[in-house]
Each structure stands twice: as C-alpha cells, then as structure tokens.
Amino acid sequence: MAILLDQFVKQLEDSGIFDGDALKSFIPPQASPKDAEELARELVKQKKLTKFQAEQIYADRGKSLTLGNYVILDKLGQGGMGMVLKARHQRMDRLVALKVMSPTAVKTPDALKRFHREVQAAAKLRHPNIVAADDADEAKGTHFLVMEFVDGNDLSQLVKKNGPLPVETAVRCIIQAARGLEFAHERGVIHRDIKPANLLIDAKGTVKILDMGLARIDGAVGGSSESGADFDRHDHGDGRLHVPRTGDG
Numbered sequence: 001m002a003i004l005l006d007q008f009v010k011q012l013e014d015s016g017i018f019d020g021d022a023l024k025s026f027i028p029p030q031a032s033p034k035d036a037e038e039l040a041r042e043l044v045k046q047k048k049l050t051k052f053q054a055e056q057i058y059a060d061r062g063k064s065l066t067l068g069n070y071v072i073l074d075k076l077g078q079g080g081m082g083m084v085l086k087a088r089h090q091r092m093d094r095l096v097a098l099k100v101m102s103p104t105a106v107k108t109p110d111a112l113k114r115f116h117r118e119v120q121a122a123a124k125l126r127h128p129n130i131v132a133a134d135d136a137d138e139a140k141g142t143h144f145l146v147m148e149f150v151d152g153n154d155l156s157q158l159v160k161k162n163g164p165l166p167v168e169t170a171v172r173c174i175i176q177a178a179r180g181l182e183f184a185h186e187r188g189v190i191h192r193d194i195k196p197a198n199l200l201i202d203a204k205g206t207v208k209i210l211d212m213g214l215a216r217i218d219g220a221v222g223g224s225s226e227s228g229a230d231f232d233r234h235d236h237g238d239g240r241l242h243v244p245r246t247g248d249g
C-alpha cells in the first residue's frame with residue numbers, strides 16, 4: 001500500500017535511526033522526490049538506509065529498528081524461536097549479529113530456559129576458532145544474544161559453490177575446528193552438531209565454530225539443550241556474512 005511522502009518522512013524521523021539534518025538534503029526544498037517510494041530508493045542508493053530498514057519504515061515499523069543500544073540493519077534469518085538480525089552498536093559503531101527471541105517463544109518456559117542455556121554456553125567460550133558472544137540483554141521485553149559478526153561463508157556453502165576444497169585447505173580447516181572444540185570441551189561444553197554448515201571461514205582463512213546453542217553444558221541445571229530448527233540463517237548468496245543459529249537439521 002502506497003503512503004504519502006510526508007507520512008514516510010514522519011515515520012523515518014520517528015524511527016530514531018536517521019539524523020534529521022542528514023535527511024534535509026533528500027527532501028523539499030533541497031530535493032524533489034515525487035513520492036515516498038522514490039525517496040526510499042534514493043536513501044538506499046546513497047547508503048543512508050539499508051533496503052530492510054526502508055521496507056520496515058515504509059510499513060510503519062520503524063520503531064522496531066532499535067533494540068537497546070543497537071540499530072537493526074538487516075534480517076538474516078528466522079525460525080520458530082525467533083530471528084537473527086544484523087545490527088550496529090550505536091555508540092561503538094560495531095557490527096554484530098543479534099539472535100532475538102520471538103515474543104511467543106518468550107512465553108514458553110522451556111524455550112526461554114533453552115535460550116538461557118545457550119547464553120551460558122556462549123559465555124564460557126572465547127577462542128579464535130569459536131564465534132564469540134559479546135553480550136546478552138533484554139530490551140522492550142525482547143531477549144537477545146549479541147554475537148560476533150563474521151564476514152565469510154560456511155564450509156557447506158563454499159563447497160557447493162566452488163567444489164571440494166584443496167587437501168591443504170581442508171586440513172587447515174579441520175585443525176582449526178578441532179582447536180575450537182578442544183577449548184570448548186575443556187570448559188565443559190560439548191557442541192553435538194559439528195558439520196560443514198556450522199563452520200565458518202572468514203576472508204583471512206580463519207575457521208570459526210557456530211551454533212553453540214545446541215551444546216551440552218556439563219552440570220547445567222535442567223540438563224542438556226535440545227536440538228531444533230529454532231533460528232535459521234538465510235544465505236544471501238554473496239558471501240557477505242553468516243551468523244549463529246540453532247538447529248540446521
């Protein structure tokens with residue numbers, strides 16, 4: 001449904017993600033977009049908004065683009081438990097991946113307990129070969145886990161795209177994954193779902209293990225976490241980034 005230009009500008013201002021002074025050069029009298037859609041397209045073209053942000057604001061959901069200290073940039077995946085979002089810390093200007101629980105899942109005690117177990121598992125682990133968890137918080141009634149942003153591909157997608165890895169590369173990947181698993185195991189965390197899709201390789205060739213949400217924490221209250229397709233990652237197909245999720249099947 002089309003909306004008026006003035007209405008879109010108001011929704012953009014209310015979202016809190018756009019500096020009002022920066023907006024002046026894109027709207028009358030300094031510019032003459034013919035409608036809200038043209039303004040949105042120009043802001044995306046000039047990298048003032050992401051496509052996802054423009055779509056959310058156009059749909060009058062701009063206020064959902066902030067979560068605590070984070071500005072939401074893109075939606076990377078969604079599952080029964082919630083979604084994974086690309087975000088930027090407003091003060092530190094750092095890109096992160098947010099694993100966000102859906103409002104429905106929060107109302108389910110078992111789901112919330114499982115999410116807390118994932119947070120506990122992630123908190124135990126800080127290693128070059130494991131996707132890092134930086135924070136866990138709640139804002140506007142939404143529970144979320146702040147994860148390291150990894151620019152790269154998972155090994156499954158890499159092989160599908162380019163064919164089998166050279167032996168030397170494959171060996172290096174296995175060794176790095178083994179180091180990460182050894183580190184986790186020493187701290188009582190057992191992954192339980194190691195596979196190419198759960199191993200990321202960045203531009204420097206560093207392999208990082210993701211999906212610690214399926215891990216079993218020795219001695220954890222409530223036992224081991226359950227597997228399930230709770231958070232799914234969407235592959236953008238351009239090698240931009242891949243982020244943590246649980247249960248890829």
